[in-house]
Structures are given as structure tokens and as C-alpha cells.
Amino acid sequence: MRIKRYTGKTIQEALDAVRRDLGSDAVILHTRKIPATWLWKLLRWEKFEVIAALDANIRNQAASGGEMPEEPMYPGNIFPDKVETRDPVIRNGSPSHKRAGADLSAAGAHFIKIHEYLLDSDMDPELAETLIRDSRMKWREAQLAGKTVKELMFQQMTDMFPTTNGITLTPGARRIVALVGPTGVGKTTTLAKIGALFSIFGQKKVVFITADTYRVAAMEQLRTYAEIIDVPLEVVYTPQDMRTALQNHTDADLILIDTAGRNPRSDMSMAELRAFLEAAKPDETHLVISMNTRTYDLFEIIDRFTSCGINRVIFSKLDETTRLGPMLTIVTSYGMPVSYVTYGQNVPQDIRAAESAYLAGCLLDTEKVSPTITHE
Numbered sequence: 001m002r003i004k005r006y007t008g009k010t011i012q013e014a015l016d017a018v019r020r021d022l023g024s025d026a027v028i029l030h031t032r033k034i035p036a037t038w039l040w041k042l043l044r045w046e047k048f049e050v051i052a053a054l055d056a057n058i059r060n061q062a063a064s065g066g067e068m069p070e071e072p073m074y075p076g077n078i079f080p081d082k083v084e085t086r087d088p089v090i091r092n093g094s095p096s097h098k099r100a101g102a103d104l105s106a107a108g109a110h111f112i113k114i115h116e117y118l119l120d121s122d123m124d125p126e127l128a129e130t131l132i133r134d135s136r137m138k139w140r141e142a143q144l145a146g147k148t149v150k151e152l153m154f155q156q157m158t159d160m161f162p163t164t165n166g167i168t169l170t171p172g173a174r175r176i177v178a179l180v181g182p183t184g185v186g187k188t189t190t191l192a193k194i195g196a197l198f199s200i201f202g203q204k205k206v207v208f209i210t211a212d213t214y215r216v217a218a219m220e221q222l223r224t225y226a227e228i229i230d231v232p233l234e235v236v237y238t239p240q241d242m243r244t245a246l247q248n249h250t251d252a253d254l255i256l257i258d259t260a261g262r263n264p265r266s267d268m269s270m271a272e273l274r275a276f277l278e279a280a281k282p283d284e285t286h287l288v289i290s291m292n293t294r295t296y297d298l299f300e301i302i303d304r305f306t307s308c309g310i311n312r313v314i315f316s317k318l319d320e321t322t323r324l325g326p327m328l329t330i331v332t333s334y335g336m337p338v339s340y341v342t343y344g345q346n347v348p349q350d351i352r353a354a355e356s357a358y359l360a361g362c363l364l365d366t367e368k369v370s371p372t373i374t375h376e
Contacts, residue, residue: 004018004021004022004051004052004053005049005050005051005115005129005132006018006021006049006050006051006052007034007047007048007049007050007125008047008048008050009045009046009047009048010046010048011031011033011048011050013048014031014048014049014050015028015050017050018050018052022052022053022054023054025054026052026053026054027052027053027054028050028051028052031048031049031050031051032048032049032116032119033046033047033048033049034047034048034049034119034125047125049119049125051112051115053108107139107143107149108136110149111132111135111136111139111149114132114149114153114364115128115129115132117364117365118131118132118325118363119325120323121322121323121324121325121363122295122323122325122326122329123325123326123328123329123363124325124326124329124333127328127329127332128325131153131156131157131160134156135149135152135153135156138152138156139152150364153364154357154360154361154364157328157359157360157363157364158356158357158359158360159356160328160331160332160360161327161328161331161338161354161356161359161360162331162335162336162337162338162356163337163338163339163354163355163356163359164312164337164338164339164354165353165354165355166194166197166339166340166353166354167194167198167254167284167339169198169202169204169253169254174249174250174251174252174253174254174255175253175254175255175283175284176246176255176257176280176281176282176283176284177194177254177255177256177257177282177283177284177285177286178257178259178277178280178282178284178285178286179191179256179257179258179259179286179288179314180259180273180277180285180286180287180288180305180308180310181259181261181287181288181289181301181305182261182289182301183261184261184290185261185288185289185290185293185316185317186288186290186316186317186342187212187258187259187261187288188210188212188221188222188225188258189221189342189345189347190288190314190316190340190342190351191208191222191256191258192222192225192229192347192348193342193347193348193350193351194256194340194351195208195225195226195229195231195254195256196225196229196347196348197348197351198253198254199229199230199231200229200348201348204253204254205251205252205253205254206229206231206252206253206254206255206256207231207232207233207234207249207252207254207255207256208222208225208226208231208232208233208234208256208258209233209234209235209236209242209245209246209255209256209257209258209280210222210233210234210235210236210257210258210259211236211237211242211257211258211259211260211276212258212259212260212261213235213236213237213260219235222258225347232249234248234249236276239275239276239278239279240279242257242276242279242280243279243280246280257276257280257282259273259276259277260273265304270304270305270307270308273308274307274308277308277309284311284312284339285308285309285310285311285312286310286312286313286314286339286340287301287302287305287308287310287312287313287314287336288313288314288316289301289302289313289314289315289316289330290316290317290320291315291316291317291318291320291321291323291324291326291327292317292320292321295326295329298326298330299330299333302330302334302336310336311336312336312337312338312339313330313331313334313336313337313338313339314338314339314340314341314342315327315338315340315341315342315354316341316342317342317343318341318342318343318362319343319344319350324362324363325363327359327362327363328359328363337354338354338359339353339354340352340353340354341354341358341359341362
């Protein structure tokens with residue numbers, strides 16, 4: 001079996017590459033236009049993909065109705081735990097050899113399905129191709145270990161997701177954590193959720209500081225949360241106010257700083273944010289980004305906020321999209337670990353400390369996006 005992916009600026013260019021490499025006996029399994037990245041859109045590039053195979057088993061499978069459809073086959077269980085063969089007749093070789101060949105052929109079809117699924121989730125095409133290629137190289141070993149294609153892909157993705165499992169406190173030491181990000185991503189609500197986790201469930205001394213004085217509603221919202229959770233709230237208007245507020249709470253276990261949503265394209269806005277952060281000197285700076293944001297905008301946001309010293313990422317609003325591929329693209333591109341994910345407005349329920357296996361499960365659609373709250 002030989003299955004390969006070809007790309008070109010036009011569909012004909014990709015088909016010509018198939019013909020040159022595999023010859024006229026190649027079976028075309030799938031064709032599509034690759035979703036444009038933000039850079040491609042900026043440069044007005046287009047790219048097309050053709051997945052082709054040169055294998056008798058794949059050809060028989062396609063002839064009997066097992067070829068890849070034009071639309072993704074994602075409803076239901078898209079990753080069967082057991083591989084079934086269509087042809088029970090054994091013409092050559094031993095039954096075990098025939099079964100092994102059929103299993104490998106069927107596994108190739110499942111890899112193609114997963115590849116298409118990852119691309120449809122807006123994962124970077126090169127990353128998706130690398131994932132599939134690396135997994136296929138490990139497939140024989142995985143088979144011997146009794147793993148399914150789904151389990152192999154899950155493990156591959158789990159290993160690629162760096163996480164911090166939330167915020168870790170050190171006994172007797174104060175930790176300062178700032179949340180930054182563009183407008184409308186849920187920073188204030190996320191901060192309240194984290195504060196509730198540590199104050200109510202963790203019995204830690206938590207302090208809220210807000211520098212979001214541009215919106216009265218934001219201050220009042222956080223004030224309401226602070227009263228409910230029973231934690232102090234400091235409102236700061238200048239970097240000096242920030243330093244004073246921090247000096248007033250040297251005995252706190254955790255200080256959570258809420259910042260105003262910033263337009264990443266505004267140099268003045270970003271300079272103001274950096275001034276507050278320089279005064280706060282946070283131990284951790286978490287960038288909150290909404291997963292319902294267009295993929296190429298996500299990369300621009302991260303690039304702009306890099307100057308603020310971000311070292312963690314929080315993925316918010318997972319419940320508002322089915323396209324979670326950018327999560328893995330982001331962490332592999334920037335090497336930045338995930339601290340939390342959020343998926344609703346309920347405080348403190350709709351948040352979870354990020355774990356690699358959970359994120360991989362969400363991406364593969366084998367894990368519910370909105371599980372019961374977990375935190376230690």
C-alpha cells in the first residue's frame with residue numbers, strides 16, 4: 001500500500017504530480033481546496049490537495065464503496081475501534097498474511113479520514129500532514145501493542161500538547177498572575193472562575209486587581225464576583241496604583257490581575273498595557289484567546305501580545321465552535337503551554353485546568369468539551 005498527499009497551486013497541478021509519481025494506476029481517494037491560512041489570504045495564495053493511493057487492496061475497497069466521500073464522514077464514531085475487511089476470500093498467501101494486508105489497507109483508509117477531519121478542524125495543513133505521517137510510521141508497532149488507529153492518533157496528539165494543569169502555588173509564597181488579551185474573549189469571567197477555584201475550593205487567600213477602567217460594566221462585573229467569592233478587589237488607574245495595590249497585599253497567596261481588552265493593532269494601547277505589566281511584574285502572564293476567532297486572526301493576536309511577555313495561553317469559548325484544530329497549531333508554533341480552557345459563562349463551573357489528554361480528546365472529538373469542573 002502506498003498512500004500519498006499531493007498539493008499544488010491548482011487542482012490540475014496536484015493531479016499531474018500524482019501521475020508523475022504513482023503513474024496511471026493511481027487511485028484518487030480525495031480532492032479538496034485547502035483552507036487558507038492568514039498568511040495565504042494576505043498573499044492571495046490558493047492551494048489544492050489530492051490524496052492518492054497505489055495499492056490493490058485500496059482499489060478494491062474503493063470499488064466496493066469504501067472510498068473517501070467529498071464531504072467529511074464525521075457524524076458518529078469516525079474512528080472505528082475494529083478494522084473490518086470486505087473480502088473474505090483468500091486467494092494468495094496464508095490467512096494471516098491476507099488478514100494483515102487487509103488490516104493495513106483499511107487502517108490507511110482510517111488515516112485518510114482522520115487527516116480530512118483534522119483539516120476540517122482548521123488545523124494547519126502542514127501540521128496535520130506531519131501528524132498523519134508520523135503516526136503511519138508508528139502504525140505497525142502500535143498494532144503489535146494492540147492499539148487502534150484512534151488510540152495511536154490520540155497518543156500522538158497528547159504528546160504534542162504542552163500544558164501546566166492550571167496555576168501552581170507554592171506554600172508561603174505569593175504568586176502574581178495577569179490575564180491579557182483582546183476585547184470580548186472573556187478575561188474578566190475567566191479571572192473570576194480561577195479566583196473561585198482557589199478561594200472557595202482551595203481555601204487560598206486571593207486578591208483581584210483590575211486595570212480595566214475603560215468599561216464601567218467590567219469593573220462592576222468583577223466587583224460583583226469579588227463580593228460573591230468574598231475576595232478583596234483593587235481598582236488601579238495608573239502603573240503607580242498597581243505597585244501600591246500589590247504592596248497592600250503582600251500576605252496574599254494569589255493575586256489575579258484583570259486588564260482591559262486591547263486592540264492588538266494599536267501601538268498606544270499595547271504600550272499602556274506593557275506599562276501596567278512592568279509595574280506588576282507578574283510571575284505568569286496568560287493570554288486569553290477565543291476559539292471562535294478566525295485562525296489567521298489568532299496568529300496576529302499572539303504575535304502582537306508577545307511583546308507583553310506572555311508565557312501561558314488560555315483557550316476560551318470552546319463551546320462556541322467545532323473547529324479546535326488551531327489549538328494544536330498554536331502550541332506547536334509558539335511552544336507556549338496551555339493553562340486553562342473555558343466553555344461557558346457559569347462561574348466557577350465552566351473552566352478546566354488544561355491537561356494534554358483532555359485537549360487531544362477535544363480535538364479528536366472523543367472528549368466532551370464541557371466536562372464537570374476539575375481542579376486541584
